[in-house]
Amino acid sequence: MRQVTLYRYSLPMDAGVILRNQRLKTRDGLIVCLREGEQEGWGEIAPLPEFSHETLEQAQEAVLADLQQWAAGQQPNENALPSVAFGMSCALAELSGSLPTDANYRKAPLCSGDPDELFAVLQAIPGEKVAKVKVGLYEAVRDGMVVNVLLEALPDLKLRLDANRSWTRAKADGFAKYVNPEWRNRIAFLEEPCKTRDESRDFARQTGIAIAWDESVREPDFRVEAEEGVAAIVIKPTLTGSLQRCQQLISQAHQVGLDAVISSSIESSLGLTQLARVAAWLTPNTVPGLDTLDLMQAQLIRPWPENTLPLQTVSSLDVVWRS
Numbered sequence: 001m002r003q004v005t006l007y008r009y010s011l012p013m014d015a016g017v018i019l020r021n022q023r024l025k026t027r028d029g030l031i032v033c034l035r036e037g038e039q040e041g042w043g044e045i046a047p048l049p050e051f052s053h054e055t056l057e058q059a060q061e062a063v064l065a066d067l068q069q070w071a072a073g074q075q076p077n078e079n080a081l082p083s084v085a086f087g088m089s090c091a092l093a094e095l096s097g098s099l100p101t102d103a104n105y106r107k108a109p110l111c112s113g114d115p116d117e118l119f120a121v122l123q124a125i126p127g128e129k130v131a132k133v134k135v136g137l138y139e140a141v142r143d144g145m146v147v148n149v150l151l152e153a154l155p156d157l158k159l160r161l162d163a164n165r166s167w168t169r170a171k172a173d174g175f176a177k178y179v180n181p182e183w184r185n186r187i188a189f190l191e192e193p194c195k196t197r198d199e200s201r202d203f204a205r206q207t208g209i210a211i212a213w214d215e216s217v218r219e220p221d222f223r224v225e226a227e228e229g230v231a232a233i234v235i236k237p238t239l240t241g242s243l244q245r246c247q248q249l250i251s252q253a254h255q256v257g258l259d260a261v262i263s264s265s266i267e268s269s270l271g272l273t274q275l276a277r278v279a280a281w282l283t284p285n286t287v288p289g290l291d292t293l294d295l296m297q298a299q300l301i302r303p304w305p306e307n308t309l310p311l312q313t314v315s316s317l318d319v320v321w322r323s
C-alpha cells in the first residue's frame, strides 16, 4: 500500500537576501512524503527564483503527475524539471534506504561584505579553515585587497571565491593584481570569474588562480573535462537534477581529477540536511557549500545540528494533495 502527501511551505527570509535582480522575502517550496509499508521517504522541491528555469507552479503540476503514478504502483521516469527530479529522487532514495544517514555537517562559511565580520567568522572555524567569499559585488580591486589581507592574516586559511560571472577580463585582472602570487595557491578556486568560459579559462592560466565551474555545469554544451587551471565543479542538485544525475557528474569529475562540491540552492533545513548526507556519501573528502540556512528565519521539519532557528513542524504546513 503506497501513500503520498504533498505539502507546500513558505519560510520567511532574513531581510536583505537578494538573488540577482530580486529580493527574496520568502522561500517557497514543496515537500513530498512517500510511505510504503513501514518505510518513509521525504524530499524537497524548491525551484530557486532567478536560477531555476521552472516556476513553483510548474514544479507542482509536474510532481503531482509523478506522485499519482507512484501511488498507482508505477515507477515514474526521471522528471525533466531539475527541482522535481531532485526532490523525488531523495524521497525514493530514503524510502529504499539507499541515501545513507551519515552526514557532513561541516560547511564552508559563506561570507560577503564587511572584512571585520569576515575576520571574526574565519577565526572561529574549527579544524581545516575553508571559507567562501562572494566577490564581484564591489570594486574588483577592493575584492583583491580583502582577499590578500585575509590570506596574509590567517596562514591556515583556504578560500573559495565566487564571482558569479561578474567580471570582464580586465576587471578580473584588476582583482588578481592585488593578490600576492605567494598566496594564490590558497585560493582553492574562484567560481566563474568572467562573463564567458573562454575568458575564465584564460584568466586561470594567466594568473595561476584556479577556477571552478558552477553556472557552466548546467549549460547544455557543458562536458566534465580536465583543463589547465580548473580545480572543481560545483553541483547544486536542486538546479541540476536527480541524485543519479548528480552522482554521474561527481564520478565524471573524480575520474578526471576535479573536485566536486555539493552546494546549496537555499533549500530549507530538510533539503540542506539531505544535501549534507549526499555530500558525506558522494564527496566524503570535500567540504560542501551549504552555509545558507541562516539566510532564513526558520528551519523546517528536520533541524540542522546546533542551529538555533525555530523549527516549523509538518503539522503547520498546507497539504496540497494526499493520496
Ligand SMILES: O=C(O)CCC(=O)c1ccccc1C(=O)O
Pocket (backbone or CB within 6 Å): 051, 108, 110, 132, 162, 164, 214, 263, 264, 265, 266, 288, 289, 290, 291, 292
Ligand atoms: O555554494 C555555496 O557555498 C553556497 C551557495 C551559493 O553560493 C549560491 C546559492 C544559491 C544561488 C547561487 C549561489 C552561488 O553559487 O552564487
Ligand SMILES: [Mg+2]
Pocket (backbone or CB within 6 Å): 162, 164, 191, 214, 215, 234
Ligand atoms: Mg556560484
